[in-house]
Amino acid sequence: MNTHQQTGDTWLSPVQSLAHKLNLDSPWVKHKLDFVMPMGVTIIRELLLALALLFGVSLVVFTILYAAPGDSFSLLLSGERSASATEEVAQSLGFSNSWFGQYSTWLINILHGDLGTSIRTGQSVFENVVSATINTLNLTLAAMLVTLIIAYPIAIYTSVRSATPLNGPLTIFAYVISALPLFWLAYIGIFVSTNVFDYFPLGIGLGVEDDMEIMQFLLPVLILGIGSGTVSEVVRFLKLEISRVLEEEYIRTAKAKGASIWRHGFKEGLLLPTSQIISSKIPFFLGGAIIVEQVFNWPGMGRMAWQAAQDRDFPVIMGIALAAAILVRLGSLVHRMIYIIVNPRASHE
Amino acid sequence: SAAKRDSGSLAYGEYGRPATLDPITSNDMISLRITELLFNGLVGINEKQEIVPELAASWSSDEEGKYYTFKLRQDVKWHPKEGKEAEVFDADDVVATYKIMMHAKTITPLKVRYEFIESVKKIDNYTVEFTLKRPVLNALAKFTFKIIPKHGPANPVYLNREDPFVQYPIGTGPFRLKEVTADREVIMEANPDYFKGKPKVKEFIAKPFADQNIMNQALTFNAIDMIVLVNPRHIPELQGDKRFILQPYNALSYSFFGYNVRNPLLADKRVRRALTLAINREEMLSSFFNGQGTVISGPFAPGSWAYNLDVKPEPYDKSRAVELLKEAGFVEGANGMMEKDGQALNLSLKVPIAKESEAIKRVVLAFKGYLKKVGVQVEVQFMEWQAWKEAVFEQHQFDVVFASWVFDDSADISSLFHSAEVGAWKNNFGGYENEKVDSLIVESKLTLDHEKRRTIYRKLHAVLADEAPYTFLWTLTNYSAYHNKLRKVAIHPYKFFSFADSWFISGGK
Amino acid sequence: MYTEFSQLPIEKRQDIEKHWWKKIHRMDLLYLCYGITIVSLVVISYFLGAFNLLPFDPEEMDLDNMMVGIGAEGHILGTDFMGRDLLSRMILGIQAYFLPGLLAIVIALSFGSFLGVLSGFYGGRIDTGVTYFNNLVDSFPRLVLILLVVAAFKPDIYYIMIIVGLTNAPVVAALIKNKIQFLKQKNFIESSIAMGLPTHLIIFKHILWYNCRSILIIQATLGMGEAILMETSLSYLGFGVQEPTPSWGNMVQAGSNYLMQGNFWPSTAPALAIMFTILGFYLLGDALNHILEGRKS
Amino acid sequence: MAFPLLKVSNLKKHYSHKKGILQANKQSDSIIPAVDDISFDLGVNETLGLVGESGCGKTTTGKSILKLTSSSSGSIVYKNTDITLLNEKDFRPYRKDMQMIFQDLDAALNPKVRIRDVLREAITVHHKNMSAGEIKDKTEHLISLVNLKKSKLDNRSSELSGGEKRRVGIARVLAVEPKFIVADEPTSALDVSIQAQVVNLMRDLQNEFKLSYLFISHDLQLVEILSHRVAVMYLGRIVEMGPSMEVANRPLHPYTAILWSSLHDGNQKEAQTAGSQEANWGVFDFERPSTGCRFAPRCPVYLKKGKPSACTDPENEPLLNNTTQEHQVACHFPLG
Amino acid sequence: MNTAEHLKIEDLHTYFYSNVKRAFIHSVNGVSLTVNKGETLGIVGESGSGKSISMLSTMGLINAAPGVLQGEVTLHTKQGSESLLKGLDQFVKIDIQDKRIISVKKDLNAWNKQVENNMKHIRGKEISMIFQNPKAAMNPYETIGKQIVEMVLLHTELRNKHEAKEKAVYWLERVKIDSPQWRFDNHPFGLSGGMCQRAMVAMALSSEPSLLIADEPTTGLDATIQSKIIDLLAELQQELGITMVLISHDISVISRLSDNIAVMYSGTVMEQGPAKAVLDVNSDKTHPYTQALLSSVPEEHNLLANGHLKSIDGEVPDTIDIPAGCRFYARCKMKHSGIEKQCHHENPPFQEISPGHRVRCWLRIN
Ligand SMILES: Nc1ncnc2c1ncn2[C@@H]1O[C@H](COP(=O)(O)OP(=O)(O)OP(=O)(O)O)[C@@H](O)[C@H]1O
Ligand SMILES: Nc1ncnc2c1ncn2[C@@H]1O[C@H](COP(=O)(O)OP(=O)(O)OP(=O)(O)O)[C@@H](O)[C@H]1O
Ligand SMILES: [Mg+2]
Numbered sequence A: 001m002n003t004h005q006q007t008g009d010t011w012l013s014p015v016q017s018l019a020h021k022l023n024l025d026s027p028w029v030k031h032k033l034d035f036v037m038p039m040g041v042t043i044i045r046e047l048l049l050a051l052a053l054l055f056g057v058s059l060v061v062f063t064i065l066y067a068a069p070g071d072s073f074s075l076l077l078s079g080e081r082s083a084s085a086t087e088e089v090a091q092s093l094g095f096s097n098s099w100f101g102q103y104s105t106w107l108i109n110i111l112h113g114d115l116g117t118s119i120r121t122g123q124s125v126f127e128n129v130v131s132a133t134i135n136t137l138n139l140t141l142a143a144m145l146v147t148l149i150i151a152y153p154i155a156i157y158t159s160v161r162s163a164t165p166l167n168g169p170l171t172i173f174a175y176v177i178s179a180l181p182l183f184w185l186a187y188i189g190i191f192v193s194t195n196v197f198d199y200f201p202l203g204i205g206l207g208v209e210d211d212m213e214i215m216q217f218l219l220p221v222l223i224l225g226i227g228s229g230t231v232s233e234v235v236r237f238l239k240l241e242i243s244r245v246l247e248e249e250y251i252r253t254a255k256a257k258g259a260s261i262w263r264h265g266f267k268e269g270l271l272l273p274t275s276q277i278i279s280s281k282i283p284f285f286l287g288g289a290i291i292v293e294q295v296f297n298w299p300g301m302g303r304m305a306w307q308a309a310q311d312r313d314f315p316v317i318m319g320i321a322l323a324a325a326i327l328v329r330l331g332s333l334v335h336r337m338i339y340i341i342v343n344p345r346a347s348h349e
Numbered sequence B: 001s002a003a004k005r006d007s008g009s010l011a012y013g014e015y016g017r018p019a020t021l022d023p024i025t026s027n028d029m030i031s032l033r034i035t036e037l038l039f040n041g042l043v044g045i046n047e048k049q050e051i052v053p054e055l056a057a058s059w060s061s062d063e064e065g066k067y068y069t070f071k072l073r074q075d076v077k078w079h080p081k082e083g084k085e086a087e088v089f090d091a092d093d094v095v096a097t098y099k100i101m102m103h104a105k106t107i108t109p110l111k112v113r114y115e116f117i118e119s120v121k122k123i124d125n126y127t128v129e130f131t132l133k134r135p136v137l138n139a140l141a142k143f144t145f146k147i148i149p150k151h152g153p154a155n156p157v158y159l160n161r162e163d164p165f166v167q168y169p170i171g172t173g174p175f176r177l178k179e180v181t182a183d184r185e186v187i188m189e190a191n192p193d194y195f196k197g198k199p200k201v202k203e204f205i206a207k208p209f210a211d212q213n214i215m216n217q218a219l220t221f222n223a224i225d226m227i228v229l230v231n232p233r234h235i236p237e238l239q240g241d242k243r244f245i246l247q248p249y250n251a252l253s254y255s256f257f258g259y260n261v262r263n264p265l266l267a268d269k270r271v272r273r274a275l276t277l278a279i280n281r282e283e284m285l286s287s288f289f290n291g292q293g294t295v296i297s298g299p300f301a302p303g304s305w306a307y308n309l310d311v312k313p314e315p316y317d318k319s320r321a322v323e324l325l326k327e328a329g330f331v332e333g334a335n336g337m338m339e340k341d342g343q344a345l346n347l348s349l350k351v352p353i354a355k356e357s358e359a360i361k362r363v364v365l366a367f368k369g370y371l372k373k374v375g376v377q378v379e380v381q382f383m384e385w386q387a388w389k390e391a392v393f394e395q396h397q398f399d400v401v402f403a404s405w406v407f408d409d410s411a412d413i414s415s416l417f418h419s420a421e422v423g424a425w426k427n428n429f430g431g432y433e434n435e436k437v438d439s440l441i442v443e444s445k446l447t448l449d450h451e452k453r454r455t456i457y458r459k460l461h462a463v464l465a466d467e468a469p470y471t472f473l474w475t476l477t478n479y480s481a482y483h484n485k486l487r488k489v490a491i492h493p494y495k496f497f498s499f500a501d502s503w504f505i506s507g508g509k
Numbered sequence C: 001m002y003t004e005f006s007q008l009p010i011e012k013r014q015d016i017e018k019h020w021w022k023k024i025h026r027m028d029l030l031y032l033c034y035g036i037t038i039v040s041l042v043v044i045s046y047f048l049g050a051f052n053l054l055p056f057d058p059e060e061m062d063l064d065n066m067m068v069g070i071g072a073e074g075h076i077l078g079t080d081f082m083g084r085d086l087l088s089r090m091i092l093g094i095q096a097y098f099l100p101g102l103l104a105i106v107i108a109l110s111f112g113s114f115l116g117v118l119s120g121f122y123g124g125r126i127d128t129g130v131t132y133f134n135n136l137v138d139s140f141p142r143l144v145l146i147l148l149v150v151a152a153f154k155p156d157i158y159y160i161m162i163i164v165g166l167t168n169a170p171v172v173a174a175l176i177k178n179k180i181q182f183l184k185q186k187n188f189i190e191s192s193i194a195m196g197l198p199t200h201l202i203i204f205k206h207i208l209w210y211n212c213r214s215i216l217i218i219q220a221t222l223g224m225g226e227a228i229l230m231e232t233s234l235s236y237l238g239f240g241v242q243e244p245t246p247s248w249g250n251m252v253q254a255g256s257n258y259l260m261q262g263n264f265w266p267s268t269a270p271a272l273a274i275m276f277t278i279l280g281f282y283l284l285g286d287a288l289n290h291i292l293e294g295r296k297s
Numbered sequence D: 001m002a003f004p005l006l007k008v009s010n011l012k013k014h015y016s017h018k019k020g021i022l023q024a025n026k027q028s029d030s031i032i033p034a035v036d037d038i039s040f041d042l043g044v045n046e047t048l049g050l051v052g053e054s055g056c057g058k059t060t061t062g063k064s065i066l067k068l069t070s071s072s073s074g075s076i077v078y079k080n081t082d083i084t085l086l087n088e089k090d091f092r093p094y095r096k097d098m099q100m101i102f103q104d105l106d107a108a109l110n111p112k113v114r115i116r117d118v119l120r121e122a123i124t125v126h127h128k129n130m131s132a133g134e135i136k137d138k139t140e141h142l143i144s145l146v147n148l149k150k151s152k153l154d155n156r157s158s159e160l161s162g163g164e165k166r167r168v169g170i171a172r173v174l175a176v177e178p179k180f181i182v183a184d185e186p187t188s189a190l191d192v193s194i195q196a197q198v199v200n201l202m203r204d205l206q207n208e209f210k211l212s213y214l215f216i217s218h219d220l221q222l223v224e225i226l227s228h229r230v231a232v233m234y235l236g237r238i239v240e241m242g243p244s245m246e247v248a249n250r251p252l253h254p255y256t257a258i259l260w261s262s263l264h265d266g267n268q269k270e271a272q273t274a275g276s277q278e279a280n281w282g283v284f285d286f287e288r289p290s291t292g293c294r295f296a297p298r299c300p301v302y303l304k305k306g307k308p309s310a311c312t313d314p315e316n317e318p319l320l321n322n323t324t325q326e327h328q329v330a331c332h333f334p335l336g
Numbered sequence E: 001m002n003t004a005e006h007l008k009i010e011d012l013h014t015y016f017y018s019n020v021k022r023a024f025i026h027s028v029n030g031v032s033l034t035v036n037k038g039e040t041l042g043i044v045g046e047s048g049s050g051k052s053i054s055m056l057s058t059m060g061l062i063n064a065a066p067g068v069l070q071g072e073v074t075l076h077t078k079q080g081s082e083s084l085l086k087g088l089d090q091f092v093k094i095d096i097q098d099k100r101i102i103s104v105k106k107d108l109n110a111w112n113k114q115v116e117n118n119m120k121h122i123r124g125k126e127i128s129m130i131f132q133n134p135k136a137a138m139n140p141y142e143t144i145g146k147q148i149v150e151m152v153l154l155h156t157e158l159r160n161k162h163e164a165k166e167k168a169v170y171w172l173e174r175v176k177i178d179s180p181q182w183r184f185d186n187h188p189f190g191l192s193g194g195m196c197q198r199a200m201v202a203m204a205l206s207s208e209p210s211l212l213i214a215d216e217p218t219t220g221l222d223a224t225i226q227s228k229i230i231d232l233l234a235e236l237q238q239e240l241g242i243t244m245v246l247i248s249h250d251i252s253v254i255s256r257l258s259d260n261i262a263v264m265y266s267g268t269v270m271e272q273g274p275a276k277a278v279l280d281v282n283s284d285k286t287h288p289y290t291q292a293l294l295s296s297v298p299e300e301h302n303l304l305a306n307g308h309l310k311s312i313d314g315e316v317p318d319t320i321d322i323p324a325g326c327r328f329y330a331r332c333k334m335k336h337s338g339i340e341k342q343c344h345h346e347n348p349p350f351q352e353i354s355p356g357h358r359v360r361c362w363l364r365i366n
């Protein structure tokens, strides 16, 4: 941004430039506003949309839980269960019976920043979900990186060098690794790790040496990155985008200029697709994380979700659903922002 | 959030995470095992199944068995709260524990078990007196419940799961809670002030696993030192590994197929007996559980006083089963299936999905396979746990269930087969009614004499084996596997860690 | 290598003209053949299973021959952990996906096209509503939603597939909406209206059939893959198709209990079946797309 | 011209960019008066040329007449019926009479459909009960009408060249047998020889079937040649209308003069309209139109005359004068 | 004249391959052109005749395969003359039978590498190109200023960003964009078509090339803006003395700017010569196609009695199945019995009939 300021100063005296800056019609101000306004607007819009969506998500989850047979309280009684006992427990926990009553209580609590406590452990849902979310985020972000690291070379190579004999095998390779059952892959990974490298990949919390932790991080991340089923889609999408962009006329112009086509094609051909992929694949990785966390004993959202789903621990389920939705919206927000920064036209569409 | 452990510590693997860590609200086995390390009861049970003093130094009761007076130890201290002096254990704690446990707002499965107590009274600082509603057989054994400190819960009146105490409990036991990690890894350190002397293992770490195969791998890779309950399929592998010791302990439970006698076809005891004869329990036991268990013929543990060793489990006899079915009026239908009055013997078998369901699956599928051979069709239906409970206990919509009962130390089976226990959410879910059984149960309840009861129970056992309201299967031998550096390991069959204060690790620094 | 058709020997030219497949790129032809082979194998297996034409009774246990290897005791692919014939179970296992998978695809395609047409063709408020719905569905990790539903109600493959279908619908909808907007930009839709074509003809014939069929085909093939993998994941979590009904997912799951002990086959066999099948669907989709849309490069 | 086939009065079409409360910059809603109060009529067998620079609203006018966009106000009377009052279903029969050749070459043609099917569809839409034989005959007749070989019937539109596509587009329009055609730049992107073919075709058809055209084009030479009358549009308004020769040779509005000068005086740079250098001949902006005469900011006469206030008086926007005269102009200071 | 030659294209062949038809599309099929230093060559011809492709081939910008197959392109620069297709033939193997190409084997990757190598010092620096449809041709993700600055930094001595910026603004000023220092920060979408085209011109010139190729610089713009761009080009060319190749199918545009004119038809050049000679409607030395083309320009004097415009009857030959003889033969109005056979079966050579005027027609040769 500073460069613009400087250009302004090159040609105009300070007074003039100030005048220009104050003049709302000046192209400079317009340019700034065109740049800044849509950003702010996008953020606000995304936030409002996110709110509406979070509301929707909670409504859906709540309705599913409400409509489901059985209830979460029997869990606390472990076997000693009868209709009246359940009633008692429900009352002692302050649950009303009607759908609306339950939901509105929950909603009001949320508005006070209270996600409630887990029925199973009695712990604060908020704290648990936050720490689990951070763990899962580590896992999924790293796994996404792995996916991209695998998919990028394949996509770029096959779209740029379209005529090589490696093209088919590479594509099929991408498809094959997307078609393997994730947990089976994880088992194989562990088997190979233990039997071939004589190394146990699960160390989290087991008190092994510090410098090994990165290694213990690696296998789950690798497995999720490979097996989440998204490599093929990423390759497909990137290939499409790259070859589309390489055929754009402005790339031809860049060539004619003698400039690097990658410099010109980077924004539309790589940056935007990447941010779009990352944002749209977040749900997939979160889904895959359930499996990987289960196998690798990773203390994240996925494990928590699985446990909670089994226990009907509804405050926890709601908390996780919201957290997941927030992650998804966050991804979408970041993508929108990148899109606007990269593509100023967007604000005019 | 990795916990560091030194060689003096013992990490053991659990399948699943504990919910709460206090002895009152906890209701899963994992929590139960942990509370065993953290807490003590008034009395305990030793390796020979005898009642021994714990927090109570001595006790006495009146003739009739209505009043029990406990003299408490005076040298017991609670685990210190952070930054505070350790408090002394006294009679108030016992009274408080009882009151909290029985309070209406406390949600605990224990309440039902202690309804026989009418009140508790503090006599002096180190003496308490329990008054029972009625004399109870073997009452002393029930005073094993764990005592919590009155200053423990934030709320002194009742305990719910939102109380911080349930996650950060204070006990008197050999170990005290050091840390619970985000993954609910529970780290307990030796209590230096333990009244029986400082335990030798420095640290216990309960490590939750979500996958049993991985847990087993973790053991073989020394990532953990012990698995409290080994999956049968891993036994051969561990048996072959010199580093590990596989220690058997009796599971105090038995498995069975229970029949719904509301189904007119199953109301005939010949049919139920035929079904029992048609399955090869020995084969299943040896194929699926490596033979680690005992086939039973009645609703008791084979080693217990109530078990009638004279009633032998009936051996697999396919032809006899077919005969019985024919006696009951069945004929072989067109496709080899048994029919009665044109109605095929087609049973729905409802099974809950347990967390680790493989063994269950195998048994159930084998059951289906065996019965097919005698012309009985079984439709297996796996159901989510809650839904299963509703179908079985409330709506009684099933023909057969596969389940197991935990074997209570009082061997009270009255709720299972008495006709008064038929109804929604009652334990006699099969609707089984038999006058003889009813009268025997009532008779047993009226007596406090152990020998008399034993005779009645042996009769009951014989009747039930003949009547076959259930097809009794087996009690399994559970195995714990641990690294051979761990010594002097004694295991309580149910509570597991009862004797952990005397375990030690060889070579530990 | 580029060859001039008009300069080919006459016989060869006629040959190419007569046989449409000779015009297809060699790679696509390969993919197409592979894909069709897989799909027909799937269909054949479905009928083999449906009419019980299996080498062994898939539920017949042989407790003396558990997890024997390939070819042992007449079991072509060996047996599983209960001594049941793997091949028979694998053939029967496809049944678990066949109709439910089709259901998922049908739901995804029909519901997705419906939404896509609504928002693309009519726009305005409807578009806002549909977009909200799509965003809502996208905000759930699919597996979490399915897990929730099956845990809450019933682990039934049809429940699973309905949700897989529903959650795939927004993807289809977005693609179709984009396509419609593209067509609108090119005035294509306007010109059809100007022609006086009735709306239903425009939507079904011109938009969906002519312009969206490759999207729909790709999505259909992807959908089948996703359905299979989703069931597999759920099987691992204990909520997939339940025994004794075999599905590839629960077979991989059951077999993988023995994988750590070095007993690969019982889980690897169905895992490979999954892989080859999904690969077949993917490649079939690609090939059809190339054939319908013309191959780039 | 006994009675006009089509009479457009006070037609307005305002596009509004609904931006919603949260959408960025400027006013919340910006309105683009793409067509702002225009009136004209068109007789049977007549061609009205519509010219003006890009974005002045020509296409929008054409689309409004065909109800492809809803008009904001005004009436369009086609053979005594005000078609603005009809809904799409009631209007469908009229579609048989009123057709449009789209500016975009590919617009009319689905790239995956054979030309034969394109034409068949166009024929059967309004002639439901034709036999297969009749349809075939008609298709072949149509394709020969637009000078294409029958063999092209089996091509897909993606396999045709631009000129061929354009001709198929015309054939498709003719298949409906319309009486009135909006031809929106039918010769754009065609080279001169094909362009000539298309123009000749249009002229033949007009003679043969008594067609009326609204002929929209950038190419002033073509407009001059093909149309009977010409209307010049600027920023959504018609600023001059009259017989084509008159408008071309004796323009009254400065804008018209500029338009034609760029055509005729190609080699004489001096003759380029005075003042165009000084005037900000940049983008013209619908969103911020000037008050009064819309053309004033770019008008050489306005500048030469020292910016008379009459031109920028918002109350006094010039309107097409004297509606009875053949040659009308909307200008305060019409050229000689 | 040879000394003044700037760019010389000899017998250029660019083919594409249609997968569907399994055949070669002969887009450029024997194009020969000469551009003299400091002069403007206008190329006319109907759409699809290969105008753009031949220029793109010259620049090495053909992506689709097989692309350029044969030919000789020589560029005369200050350093000497340079062959732009140098060393490329070793990557193609062409199989010819009966003078027709039957199959082509091409090592695309190696070819592309060699092209990049050849063109490294040419593109932008020696030859700049202006494309039609400026909005699509400018990078929509960068400000026009940045794009010009990039060009300046790449190809001139200036290495300082600040100076480059000044230079860019200077060029924007030169192409008469109002308030250039503000427009500098505009993205292409913020500019009108005419302004965008000007920015494009500014960018092309900012590297101070010796040769400018303008591919239909005015299509897609309306008449008023069109003429302004043409004026601008004429002005700048005169001032800077650069050589220019101007492609357009608008003959009036060409006639205003060009010193020489080349007429293309169906992938080859039918005629090249001084503007006056080529555009002379009444001349009997020009190619029949040129004459036919000129007479279909919609002007009043071209109108027939029935109000029809003169047009060329018949169809353009198929680009896949190029006829053996003269390509215009089928539509030619001047064929007569004497040479008909020759026209039909033999492709006429591109022969000089007067200095600098070459025609590909048997009629004019004989
Ligand atoms: N659907 C639309 N929504 C909003 N604005 C529109 C829409 N269609 C056209 N416009 C605007 O209306 C104005 C007139 O457009 P129109 O297409 O009628 O111009 P035109 O005269 O046909 O131009 P051209 O010669 O480029 O085809 C333009 O400023 C355009 O931006
Ligand atoms: N990538 C390609 N693949 C196949 N054919 C192509 C390709 N690019 C161009 N062509 C064909 O090459 C021929 C020449 O195209 P070119 O763009 O040079 O025409 P042009 O003379 O510039 O026409 P216009 O005036 O329309 O721009 C056309 O017939 C075109 O269809
Ligand atoms: Mg238009």
Ligand SMILES: [Mg+2]
Pocket (backbone or CB within 6 Å): E051, E052, E053, E215, E216
């Ligand atoms: Mg071109």
